[in-house]
Amino acid sequence: MTDFFKDIPAIRYEGPDTENEFAFRHYNPDEVVMGKTLKDHLRFACAYWHSFAWPGGDPFGGQTFERPWFGDTMELAKLKADVAFDMFERLGVPYFCFHDADVRPEGDTFAESTKNLEEITDYFAEKMDATGVKLLWGTANLFSHRRFMAGAATNPDPEVFAYSAATIKSCMDATRKLGGENYVLWGGREGYETLLNTDMARERAQAGRMLQMVVDYKHKTGFAGTILIEPKPQEPTKHQYDYDVATVYGFLKDFGLEGEVKVNIEQGHAILAGHSFEHELALARALGIFGSIDMNRNDYQSGWDTDQFPNNVPEMALAYYEVLRAGGFDTGGTNFDAKLRRQSLDPADLILAHVGGMDACAAGLKAAAAMLEDGKLEAAREARYAGWSEGLGQKLLTSDLAEISDLVIAKGINPQPRSGRQERLENLVNKYL
């Protein structure tokens, strides 16, 4: 272990009443809920980028973090890895996630960047072996470098498309090598700044072609993981093609990939798209494309992606309720796509932000499980639609407009509203919290 976290103990579960800041109050990894340990339910992952690569800048200010591993050498990249794995172990998280740009210095050429990636991922492999920490997913950073400023797959310049394709291949290779359970695509620059210079039909076709190649490469190489798209409506672009779950679904249908690709849903992106997190989760479940989550929180008063550590347990209970209704995670998991506030300078801040987030997730999941096991909410939902299992409901499934019209007139159908009972259901949810 490095000495970055030197005064900070490994984090253990001590129960709700502990006064120890450096302990879990709700996350007992071995606690069994609905037949599975919390560890296996939640499948926590740390995000390399926010915790180890982000310097603390914002649009009006530069770096606030001063980390000993900041810099552009392979040596510093390894120091960064040492600290990262140290944190993973102290927290007891089973997984991590990374972009290529988070973990290796950019080379002078694509070939050199790839070589750097191979070297650092070999180093990761050793550390993963030693610690048991696994890779939830890998991904390619196709948005930070200026070459991607006008898009990656959707760039007007085919050279950028080619460079992006090559980069994705290198990241898929690295992910496969490390036994990653998913591969993620977030199209941060796949969108536009102004419609005036944009050919949407063409860019959409390019995006479809790239996705098809990714799926083909997965099969060709025998990568067993899931391909995931992470929707976001905008920021950094004015408009992003993977706006939200519904938009991604239409895109997948268009290219016949709805059976090949699932979604990685982020709370903050749901909010930016005008949805609740649970909406996006429920919709993905309804459409059969639920994959994984990027757990964080967005400030409701901010119009940009704040990527904060989550802390509102009632909201998280509703989110995990949808995860559990979807059958829980398969290859997916709970990735903390969350960053410290830029004023949170101390190593302890980094550890404790994760501790708080993990505890909130655990508390949310336990409430969700109790709610689901109790069954009252689902019973109420089903009762509301009961009429569809009966005579008229069944008949409607085989009638046409004219027949139904005849029926309405003949029977003098005059539907009477029934209470939606929203507040009673909200009270019921609060009972489990």
Add this chain to the structure above:
Amino acid sequence: MTDFFKDIPAIRYEGPDTENEFAFRHYNPDEVVMGKTLKDHLRFACAYWHSFAWPGGDPFGGQTFERPWFGDTMELAKLKADVAFDMFERLGVPYFCFHDADVRPEGDTFAESTKNLEEITDYFAEKMDATGVKLLWGTANLFSHRRFMAGAATNPDPEVFAYSAATIKSCMDATRKLGGENYVLWGGREGYETLLNTDMARERAQAGRMLQMVVDYKHKTGFAGTILIEPKPQEPTKHQYDYDVATVYGFLKDFGLEGEVKVNIEQGHAILAGHSFEHELALARALGIFGSIDMNRNDYQSGWDTDQFPNNVPEMALAYYEVLRAGGFDTGGTNFDAKLRRQSLDPADLILAHVGGMDACAAGLKAAAAMLEDGKLEAAREARYAGWSEGLGQKLLTSDLAEISDLVIAKGINPQPRSGRQERLENLVNKYL
């Protein structure tokens, strides 16, 4: 003609310099642009609901308008029709649009409501004959009455589904009878207030089934018009299933109806969904589902649908530019889904709001046409993607990830960013305004 507008002249084109408020300054219906008259390009329609049925209420206040035709008798319904057609003629609009609930009193039974609808639409038929005014589209109001409070097609109660189906049939019949060129579905209550009591997968399936029946009925009855869905993200519901163009597209694909149904895009709904109007238009064009527009304007500082008369010509130029790029309207048109502010009490306000809106549309369309005919904007757009027509671009279309990666390494591809020229293009647009 009635005497409601008695001091108001028929509106004629007098050119930009007229001091006459009751004249068009930009809309000369006979002016030819890109080979078509403005009348044929714009295909203006007035909306019955906002102009003749809305009493001026808002969530914190009741009726402000006192119209002689307000009330629930067929006699008043005919008076309303008289005034409406009087307005259509004075304005010279070629089309109108209506919901059943705008035009006939609700009956005690569905049968009686239908009878009322038939009677009033017979009355319309006479007036249409007499005036030459045509029906752009008809639609069913499946959202105002309390029976629809939990949805129409997506209601948990099959009786409401049946009642809705019968209502749609009656409105499609009326539309066909009147030679309507489209039939519109806006799902104002097809969404949810709370996920807690909602089965999204089931409701989505119900919506799909209803749409299939509508399409079947269209074909069965030989209705020659276009079926249009009007997207809106929310309000009155917390979430509406037809959120935006991309969402509707995914829905259509799911039910195999993307060749049967197009979209009616409203400016205000685009704004509420986090998009510009031109975005939604351009996307619908790219997806092949562009149909018609509900022209209005949303206040950018309000979080609800303000349905104001449009007045910002530069914005409208961008919108009509997309309409023209899509080939112009086929069966669609420019429906003013716009209402007076509730303080605009005078008959003259109603006329002049339309005059201002029509003028702004005409000015926008003329600017758009000039821009398109000049070709500079399109030339700039095409130039940006020129690389895709050449060697590398073409090669990429038949390569896979691994081959592209080899190519990038072999050729040392290192893409150099090129200016997106956004401000220059914005300046170019302003040149036509």
Add this chain to the structure above:
Amino acid sequence: MTDFFKDIPAIRYEGPDTENEFAFRHYNPDEVVMGKTLKDHLRFACAYWHSFAWPGGDPFGGQTFERPWFGDTMELAKLKADVAFDMFERLGVPYFCFHDADVRPEGDTFAESTKNLEEITDYFAEKMDATGVKLLWGTANLFSHRRFMAGAATNPDPEVFAYSAATIKSCMDATRKLGGENYVLWGGREGYETLLNTDMARERAQAGRMLQMVVDYKHKTGFAGTILIEPKPQEPTKHQYDYDVATVYGFLKDFGLEGEVKVNIEQGHAILAGHSFEHELALARALGIFGSIDMNRNDYQSGWDTDQFPNNVPEMALAYYEVLRAGGFDTGGTNFDAKLRRQSLDPADLILAHVGGMDACAAGLKAAAAMLEDGKLEAAREARYAGWSEGLGQKLLTSDLAEISDLVIAKGINPQPRSGRQERLENLVNKYL
């Protein structure tokens, strides 16, 4: 008691584990926290308007509620009062609030409206005597009737100003008669729809003059209650002059009334203004104008005032924490300015919505009290500013720019950032929940 709630028992505290929906799980009115009972801390009030006068309409649909007391007679007004006081008693709320328009039929003349108000408030007085329920505040509805469509105090027509002044007087008289502890002004129409027809300086002066008259009348009549302004940024208007707490403060300062008038802060209005509820509370406290709260919740994905019953305990804990830091309520209290969803048709929904809200408030307040008594959060806050009590901090209070500049240069001051510890503080807060 009436039979509207006939199958519903009086609500009693049964503790967190009760399975009885019709019981409090957290609100034990007699429980003592920080030396005061929960009843005295929370000072709950029911809002007459949402619970008894609102028909369930929204901008796209009409009445959903069918209440036996709906109608325009004094007899029905008394039936409404009977049901209202029945609910107050069953819930055990100590207070209620009302507008004139909620409780009496509008008369043909102002005089008749006032007579009706006097009659119904005499009836209230008897019921208050009999039940012990008290009046938290009264207010005038100066926004629903069409006469107020262009403002009340700020109307361009002096007749409306006069009518509004007379109405306020009648409502202040009623409030005083009933021993009301506050009088509230919410300026729902005091704003504008368009700047184009608005003289803001003049309208602001009119508003100031009206407020001065209200304060004068309070003193003249010996009304012992507090005058409260309720800020809201917009809706129904495009812009409301009492935008938020900071805006109201500037307005009060301008008219020299900051010592006479306080604010009634509503959660939903804070959200619409781009603030958190706790922000508005903390600011009012910092400015010395904290008065009372309208407890409800706004949907974060809706752009209008949803006035929902509150249910997120962590958010409410932060709100009550600010209330407690402000010394708790003096004449103020917790008014549920919350309405049922329009689909919640049943009498039980009305009772249970309040039960859930009261429980959530109680849970929030108890967490807030524990947090404040524990003192860790306040200790952390104070420690952050400790430097201001020491040498340099003190010196800065008596120096000018030039002296401070000399000091910085002389001492080579080069400030070193310190962690803001946001996530640690968020974890700390979660400990009390």
Add this chain to the structure above:
Amino acid sequence: MTDFFKDIPAIRYEGPDTENEFAFRHYNPDEVVMGKTLKDHLRFACAYWHSFAWPGGDPFGGQTFERPWFGDTMELAKLKADVAFDMFERLGVPYFCFHDADVRPEGDTFAESTKNLEEITDYFAEKMDATGVKLLWGTANLFSHRRFMAGAATNPDPEVFAYSAATIKSCMDATRKLGGENYVLWGGREGYETLLNTDMARERAQAGRMLQMVVDYKHKTGFAGTILIEPKPQEPTKHQYDYDVATVYGFLKDFGLEGEVKVNIEQGHAILAGHSFEHELALARALGIFGSIDMNRNDYQSGWDTDQFPNNVPEMALAYYEVLRAGGFDTGGTNFDAKLRRQSLDPADLILAHVGGMDACAAGLKAAAAMLEDGKLEAAREARYAGWSEGLGQKLLTSDLAEISDLVIAKGINPQPRSGRQERLENLVNKYL
């Protein structure tokens, strides 16, 4: 002149029909409108920061611009100045604006930073002399460096307050030396990230004290310019104390500085605060604190400050209408606080973005002047309030609530609503565009 813009001509007025991109179509500096040249009306200024110091980064990507002057030496600072003044001259803008951090390299100590500032501003002085370009305003960058991460005047650490005070002094000195006509304070970090660690009352007092010292120093040094506060609601912080014009006014009143300090209003900040630009301008005028404008545009679909070059002439006409109603600029002017999109890499983009913005401002101002000279809009506004000049209106000014109530009853006052004529006024505005 440098060779950065080497192929770009000086920009001249060529009229609306020119095909030359590098010419003004509307801005003829010598054109006289309402007795003043456009140059004197508009008082254009370029912003050093966006055009010369910003590297093109955003939250998801780094530098896109590669400018020969990027770097940290005085030599490069002078090259930057050479290019900047070259641009000012080519554009014919009479003014510029700057922060200390835009123009000089940061030193190792405050003293060295100040020395660098003095040296570069001496260099500016020479160039100003040579070119006739003047300084509209100077300001201090108290937000980019990590030392300011928790605020400048409002920092919990008094050392930061001291450092900020010294920095402001150095920037005021530089501004005075260069004959700057205003000094601006934008409190980008004067706010909070989380209420949990914030003492708002204390921070507000610190801000007030700093502002008082600034005003004192202005008077002590005989600086003849205006002190301006630039409101913004949030970003980079979660909440900024100078939220909007109304908030700043309350703050000024609290510290007795409303006669000493005015506001610099930015379009983008108005939008972020939930207001239109013209609202903020009209309010500042009504409160007597209108000073200057930061002209740019915010994307209505983005929730952050996009600082784009303005291009919507109708919106700008409404803004300049308020400027003209306020008597035009005194010491203030039109500063382009606007930045190129990060994809606009070319020198020509920088020039043409300004050309487009200047043209749009000129067109807007000319429309506004025509509208004001024509007088119809003001006549309509005044007519709406005419009743206040007559009997009842005058009487109300000297009555109290009880007297007015008597009057309403005695006269049977029953106000009749009058049309607000919004759409007619909107049509009227469009006539001038």
